[in-house]
Amino acid sequence: MSEEKKLSANEYIKTRSNYLRGTIAEGLADMSTGSMSEDDQQLLKFHGTYQQDDRDLRANRRKHKLDKAYSFMIRIRVPGGVATPQQWLETDRMATQFANGTIKLTTRQAFQFHGIIKSNLKRTIKEINQTAMDTIAACGDVNRNVMCNPNPHLSEVHAEVLKVAQGISDHLTPQTRAYHEIWLDGEKIESSEEEVEPIYGKTYLPRKFKITIAVPPSNDVDIYANCLSFIAIVEKGKLLGFNVAVGGGMGSTHGNDATYPRIADIIGFCTTEQVVDVAEKVVLVQRDFGDRTDRKHSRFKYTVDDRGADWILAKLNEYLGYELGPVRPFTFEDNGDRYGWVEDKNGNSHLTLFIQGGRVLDTESYPLLTGLREIAKIHDGDFRLTANQNLIIANISPKKRPQIEKLLEQYGIKDSHEKSALRLNSLACVALPTCSLSLAEAERYLPDLLTELEEAIEENGLRHDAITVRMTGCPNGCARPFISEIGFVGRAPGRYNIYLGGGFAGQRLSKLYRENVPGTEIKALLAPIIGRYAKERNDGERFGDFCIRAGYVAATVQGGDFHKNIKPEAFATA
């Protein structure tokens, strides 16, 4: 015992959970409280749901003799981000009937519901499954939703790539019957019967695991920020296979320099037939070598960083029984979405809509939820969720297009992307009031902050110049703030760390520019930089690159130097 470090608490919870059952079923039956036991809260993540409480209401609940306003977030897996109109309508219905009347399109191409109370949790998950979607492994220490480039106008390759994404997703889905028993009234397995979780085993992975597939030149899925990514290598319209990237990740903790975001290393190439096998073996390497003693050091990026990408490649080749090929050349141009209409070779149309903060809801001036519902009712193609919280109404037949255009006009959605390029390249996580981790506002505040920044943008004639800007309420990085050109990360209510210098295509980490800045002072800090960028930039120079050249921040080469070379004035107390 003496030398061995103690495993983190979650490892014991997983071990004694009987393959993720815990006491979830019993907890759901207790209606005196809207919450679940601490252990079950951890296990529920594997089933795709987080317990939360409305933090806006926390202060007064006890005065009303009421418990905290507990509710659940449910994350719906949408492999590749593709949903049928029927699935859209059902998602809309459930959001209206059981959730808070909104659908959140996440930064990982999932639907999220917020505000589901405990008495509706089982029913909602059951109904999600009835629509041929699910929630298992949407969260938890397993492989999550597999992301995939959704641009349908790359049709031949896209169809193939989507299939690969679904193949990986299926292969890595946990096999436990617990999900079916608890949520779908599935039959209980005899306790004597040993359950097999062939890939994960009893304790699953040390931490969450994220996989993406990108089709260059678009890096919309942000392959550098994920545990494992596949980069499609296409030659003359033909899919040859994929480069393999490992060890990216965003999460870190304020004040803890042992935690840092990291850019993925591209370590080799595999054929399309090998992808599922490679994915499995990378997962196994992390299962066997990931750190299970410290959850702040258990993501795959630390395994890669601690042992080196070469070691990972060697171990992977050993697990595979064959070797990955050499990395093939490719180029990423950006990590954003292309808004507006695109027509493909078959004559079908695709419309990418800008969805502010990924939040689909009705307001008096903008009935987005209703408009999309009316479109879904007649749409004969599908809906595609992008990694940038946006929505593509895809594969619209020539016959339907006029009708859909009419509805877009009627509900004021037509001009969703008539916004500044800054806003169109923005992302925000959910944060307050539901996320228990957030230290400051994000989704509810970024739109207003952007309005302030747009004044500087307009003054300098940069309305059409894309700058990626991302805000999260905490440093766990759901909106991938550390690879954007401008990143705001919540420190405390109304205060943010500002990061600059990220790569426009998501290929470079940013660096802390100022710490703990009040929201009211952000514009004053950034306006001069924006002004200089407008005047002094080189031809085609991106804002992130300019910030480094102009000396606002030093370039961050890899996770290890994320906390290094920070200018002293970054810590000037505001």
Place this chain on the structure above:
Amino acid sequence: MFKFPDHAPFSKEQRQSLESLLSATDAAQRAWLSGFLAGMSPAGAAASAVVSAGKLTVLYGTESGNSEALAARAVKDAKKRGFQAVMKNMSEIEPASLAAVGNLLVIVSTWGDGEPPETAVGFYKTLMSEEIALTGLRYSVCALGDTSYEKFCQTGKDIDARLEALGGKRVADRRDCDVDYEDAFSEWLGLALTALAPAGGAIATAAVAEVAAGGVEYGKKNPFPSPLNERVMLNGEGSSKETIHLEFALDGSGLSYEPGDALAVVPVNAPDVVAAVLAAAKLKGDEEIETKVSGRKLLADALREDFDITALSRSVLTKLAEATGSDALKALLADDAKEKLKEYNYGREIVDAISDFAPSGLSADALAGLFRKLPPRLYSIASSPLAHPGEVHLTVAAVRYQSHGRSRKGVCSTYLADLAKPGAEVPIFVQPNKNFRLPADDAAPVIMVGPGTGVAPFRAFVEHRAATGASGKNWLFMGDQKYLFDFLYQLEWQEHLQSGALSRLDVAFSRDQPEKIYVQQKMLEQSAELYAWLEKGAYFYVCGDATRMAADVHEALISIVEKHGGKSREAAEAYVEDLKKSKRYQRDVY
């Protein structure tokens, strides 16, 4: 009017002046006077004057306890007059036994849409349907009711007519009393007892004039001005409900209560309601009027403090018709226009009627003449005196709604929600309810069904059983609109579950999902267990809405007994009826 019998030992002049003098006194003064005179008489003379006036049964049917309290008073007064009087609850007597009682006084209230009180339903049904010969019965009926209901005093009216139809002799006219029944009841009682007394018999008086003990006595006639200690909103932000928890101090009041009792609150009318009535009548409020209770008074003050200025009734409209001579109103009050009247009254208040039928306004006296006395409102007490010594708690839902273009509000609930600020004094008194009591047996299990503010007495029950260390298990069904915002006393229930004071809790929230879910569904979901509890001797309590909930819960109870007792529908109904008879099924519904 006071009238002596012809044989009274006075000269004509003496008689006239005594009669006129006594007519100006109230019941309490007369009671005092009779005791005083009895005390003045030489001992022997007083004793010899007491003649047995015969047997008398005082029969009551009660829901809130008012009829019961009045029956007790009737017995007391009757005994003073020499009757051998006993009181009987309708729940414990068969109508057939009335044939043998001789003299009978009936005091019965009416609820909801002309219904008898819960405990009197069986008696009423039998009396109305069975042919019983009641020749030889001498009786009089006092009916309690509320003129704001269409079928005012219906149960009393029915029983009065039925007793006559079965051969009984009505010796004194029925008296229909409104919510402010004190004077009417005293008058009726005096007349009825006089009429029942054998001719020639002197009025017997026991020399026990009631003298108030030392200090001030608080009660119905003299409500205690209780400091409101605390007022808490029980619904969370985001709720469409407004339920308040109130804590009143009882220190120095001498008032006591038991779980199951009700607390009466004497409200005042809201300033905007007073203003609206004055505006409709085209009056300013600074006019002086003569009031029965407090003499000359400013109209606005009287409207605020003394009168029921909202509840619309045939009685109010009749007075308004007299004051205005409105033909339209007379037409509405015609015998063949009952449906139209009902329709008109629905959702309207007195202010609407004044606007509609007295467009040029009313004189101050005519306006004041429309109203009845502002009645106190009763609320089921939400606290155990053992858990909160010196305090009494209420759970009150503020009633607010829109109708006919005006915003309306419940007089007392919004008085408590808006006007009675913590620290203010609120006039209260305790209204005992013996028909809603915890089991005497501490080991008996208890099932409580109390959605909405119906949960109030069960808070008292659970606290009380915890405080007395009662070993019986306690199971609560409650509900409301939304789990997150309307789970009344959620933290307290959690503590009671933790400590074991509450054994089970099932909740039904109607608006959390597309279909409505109510407590009776939760009962049905747990039907096997619920029946097992009943078989173990559980007491079953229901509190809350009378119109829908109580009936639905009753139906659910029968079907549970049917299903798990393997009984026919009839047998299940009989089982539930037996529960009622043995007081194991008690309701406090409104």
